[in-house]
Amino acid sequence: MPAGDAFTPEQLYDIERAVRHAEEASGLKFSVYVGGADSETRPFALELLNELPDPDHTVLVYVDPAGRRLEIVTGSAARRQLSDTSAGLAALAMQTSFATGDLTGGLVTGVQQLGQHAHQPTLLHANEPHQQ
Template sequence: MSAGDAFTAPERHEIDRAIRDAETVCRYEFSVYVGASEGETGPFAHRLHSTLTAPDRTVLVMVDPAARILEIVTGAEVRRDLDDSEVRLAALSMQTAFAAGDLVGGIKQGVLMLAEHARKPRMLHAGA
């Protein structure tokens, strides 16, 4: 998580916990960046995403609270299980929390919602 100075230690811990829980749920990696973007936010978020260890398997959530901007970038492999409408739904949920002044709660809720949508369905039984 970048720009960690914006959060208290307990808030950082809450966000880190949500990230770990999300990664456990869907087996993809999550990264959260909170801070000002350098230049246009879309290209900036994609540049950040491309620098991650495993970008194809990673979801990046970029929040610029001052500019009230949210970008979610999904890797190629993640997009197999997480479609644009599911990302938009999570973004809407996050924006609602942000508008209510709950930055930490919005991030946690959004990350976990993305993970739930990206979760591969469990096989209940296999054909014989």
């Protein structure tokens, strides 16, 4: 790993794979930011969310390792699929791993959990005409 990088290439791959799976399962966009904030974490996470191409359908996971803060921000449309309660459960799972120093494991577990909670089962025969 190059000196100073937060994750090894293998760890980055694991996180990106979890993000990809969560997006496939939910149909939402997922984004993960790990770094310090120069202000309060929640407004900073909102700024990050609004930087993304489709913030309404995005779930942003923001981790501040130095400040030991974690924010999950859901856009307006994403919030309909992923309730605040579900986000809180994922935050709890991540918090447990982060407290032991396992950033990668926490992110992978948390993103997977968010994707599962946001998963919407496909409606079978929804577009077919009703038959008596």
